[in-house]
Amino acid sequence: MSRPAGVTASAIVAILGSIFALLLAVLSVASLFIETPQPQHPQFVIAGAAMFTALAGIGIWTSVGLFRLRSWARTSILVFAGFLAAVSAFSLLLTMAVPIPPEFSGATEHTFRRMMAVMFGVPLAIGVWWLIQFNTQSTKAAFASPIAGPASP
Secondary structure, three states, X not given: OOOOHXXXXXXXXXXXXXXXXXXXXXXXXXXXXXXXXXXXXXXXXHHHHHHHHHHHHHHHHHHHHHHOOOHHHHHHHHHHHHHHHHHHHHHHHHHXXXXXXXXXXXXXXXXXXXHHHHHHHHHHHHHHHHHHHOOOHHHHHHHHOOXXXXXOO
């Protein structure tokens, strides 16, 4: 069975997200070399960069598995999609409900809420898309097919 277009698109989006996570890791570490008025805590910056790097590695590994129609990759992306959707939905609701300090203008509040809606809405939409895509009958059948790419060593 051939790979559904949605699986290919999902693998590409996962790779792009992984590259973005690697970029965040590099920028986090680079921030340690910039003088700031407030002291930084390098151990937290390094831990965050390590987390972004680990997530990027898992994302790239999962994407390769999706291209090869590996059943573990479908499970991996479903777990990640559930986590992504839940965290994004909670964060979106939280940022919309938290009051803005009174020293900020109404226009600033409006801009802040709009940016947060985009920042958490896009990952929420991706997570929901993946949850739907990887639970369709055609996608399940593609991953269950005995001809799912070359065998793993």
